[in-house]
Amino acid sequence: MRLTLRARLTLVYGGLFVLGxxxxxFLTYSLVANAVPGTGGDTNELQSSVSGMEPLPEDAVLxxxxxxxxxxxxxxxxxxxxxxxxxxxxxxxxxxxIALGWFIAGRMLRPxxxxxxxxxxxxxxxxxDKGLHQxxxxxxxxxxxxxxxxxxxxxxxxxxxxxxxxxxxxxxxxHELRTPLTVTxxxxxxxxHRRDASADVRLLGETLLEVNSRHxxxxxxxxxxxxxxxxxxxxxxxxxxxxxxxxxAQTPSGEVTVTADCEEAxxxxxxxxxxxxxxxxxxxAVRYNTGEDGWVRVATRRDGAASVLEVANSGPxxxxxEVEGLFEPFRRLGTERLATASKGAGLxxxxxxxxxxxxxxxxAAVARPEGGLVVTVHLPAAD
Numbered sequence: 001m002r003l004t005l006r007a008r009l010t011l012v013y014g015g016l017f018v019l020g021x022x023x024x025x026f027l028t029y030s031l032v033a034n035a036v037p038g039t040g041g042d043t044n045e046l047q048s049s050v051s052g053m054e055p056l057p058e059d060a061v062l063x064x065x066x067x068x069x070x071x072x073x074x075x076x077x078x079x080x081x082x083x084x085x086x087x088x089x090x091x092x093x094x095x096x097x098i099a100l101g102w103f104i105a106g107r108m109l110r111p112x113x114x115x116x117x118x119x120x121x122x123x124x125x126x127x128x129d130k131g132l133h134q135x136x137x138x139x140x141x142x143x144x145x146x147x148x149x150x151x152x153x154x155x156x157x158x159x160x161x162x163x164x165x166x167x168x169x170x171x172x173x174x175h176e177l178r179t180p181l182t183v184t185x186x187x188x189x190x191x192x193h194r195r196d197a198s199a200d201v202r203l204l205g206e207t208l209l210e211v212n213s214r215h216x217x218x219x220x221x222x223x224x225x226x227x228x229x230x231x232x233x234x235x236x237x238x239x240x241x242x243x244x245x246x247x248x249a250q251t252p253s254g255e256v257t258v259t260a261d262c263e264e265a266x267x268x269x270x271x272x273x274x275x276x277x278x279x280x281x282x283x284x285a286v287r288y289n290t291g292e293d294g295w296v297r298v299a300t301r302r303d304g305a306a307s308v309l310e311v312a313n314s315g316p317x318x319x320x321x322e323v324e325g326l327f328e329p330f331r332r333l334g335t336e337r338l339a340t341a342s343k344g345a346g347l348x349x350x351x352x353x354x355x356x357x358x359x360x361x362x363x364a365a366v367a368r369p370e371g372g373l374v375v376t377v378h379l380p381a382a383d
Contacts, residue, residue, distance in 0.1 A: 005112075009105040014098035021090045029082055111138045111145040115152055122156075132160040174219045181219070185212050218347070237382055238274050240265035240309050241300045247278045248298055256286050256294040256313075265300040265307035266382040269359040277355045278309065280348040281375055285313035290371070306361070307381045315372035323365050323373070327353045352377065 003011070118136045135156065136149040191197060192205035241262035248260045267274070278298075285296040296313045318326075329350045349365070352375070356363040361379035368374060 006102070006105045006109055009109075010098060010102045013101045013105075014094065017097045017101075018090070018094045021094060025082075025086045025090055028086070029079065032082060033079055111149060114138060115145075115149055119152075132156055132163060171223070174223050177219055178216070181212055181216050185209065185216070188212065234270070235268040236271055238267050238269055238271050240267055240274065240278070240307055240379070243271075243275050243278050244298050244300050244309065247275065247282050251279065251282050251286065253286050253296070255292045256289045256296055258282070258286065258296040258298070260298045262298070262300040263302065265302050265309065267307045267359065267379045268382045269379070273355045273358070277352050277377065278311075280352050281309070281311040281377075284348045285311050285315075285373075285375075289313055289315045302381055303378075305381055306378045309377040309379075310374065312368070312374040313372045314368075314370070317369075317371045318367040318373060320367050323367050326365065326373075327363070349375070 114136055118134055122132065122134060135153050138146050138149045188205050188209050192202050192209070197205070241264055244262050245260055248258050251258070282296065282298060286294075289296070294314050296311065299310045299312075301308050301310075327349045329347055349363075353363045356377050356379065359379050361377060363375065363377045365373050365375045
């Protein structure tokens with residue numbers, strides 16, 4: 001078990017105090033022992049002083065010898081008290097010092113705990129643009145911890161500005177591209193539906209309309225992805241079972257068989273975003289399938305404190321190491337970037353994961369050995 005910084009500081013300073021106290025006790029004992037008559041180098045100090053004087057009467061000599069013995073016994077008891085009581089006093093004072101060191105270390109590390117708590121709140125925030133607005137507020141002298149907090153705040157400010165600039169660029173670029181694509185679609189529809197249009201013109205117009213439609217879906221996906229990364233301010237009660245049944249009924253499946261086995265799965269969130277989440281999963285499952293004998297199964301249920309949406313499909317075999325990369329924007333199986341002739345815009349699963357995170361949930365996928373995927377979305381269940 002790894003000790004905390006507070007515990008390590010307490011042990012270090014407490015250990016230094018105990019060592020210093022033991023050294024002081026040893027020095028005190030040594031100095032007192034060397035100064036005691038009858039011990040150390042001055043064993044015959046009193047006796048020598050007595051022998052250098054004039055002869056004393058016999059009774060006086062006996063009295064002086066008895067006094068020397070009594071003084072030695074008293075100093076011996078004093079040394080014993082120093083040893084016993086000194087060790088006990090050192091033990092009690094060490095306990096008090098360690099407790100005081102624990103308290104002082106906590107007070108000194110409190111600003112560092114503020115930094116840790118703020119970083120944890122930013123990391124756990126479901127919306128990428130919410131946590132970066134937080135700042136660490138630390139008062140007191142300008143020491144190392146305050147400099148750390150100010151440096152952390154400057155880093156958050158630069159990251160916040162960078163994310164804001166990125167979101168603004170995506171939003172502005174998407175809106176600016178929408179207008180010419182709308183105009184292009186209108187002109188192509190007029191050209192295709194003219195009475196005197198030749199077959200080649202109509203074929204070319206339909207091809208260009210499909211390309212134009214794909215670009216419109218790409219821009220709509222970018223806008224939705226940007227919206228999914230933001231915090232949800234308004235949440236409504238949504239039953240994922242109702243959403244799944246509605247999406248399955250409205251999604252064209254062609255030759256692919258789509259079935260729904262939906263139990264109640266209540267959640268709180270944005271109904272439009274949750275519907276788009278289910279729609280992306282179902283459309284992807286239908287689009288990337290095997291054809292005539294293909295199938296898609298949609299299921300919802302409640303699992304403890306989570307509402308679960310599961311979409312499984314048949315399809316080509318997906319290597320396990322490529323599954324996680326499918327959730328990245330503009331990625332598809334077997335390629336780094338989405339080709340122009342691909343079936344989709346390459347944002348489907350990215351939007352699914354972004355919407356799930358915005359609702360405090362998560363999305364994951366598992367490759368089926370027979371082919372296809374099983375995509376599971378967990379969202380916090382509503383009461």
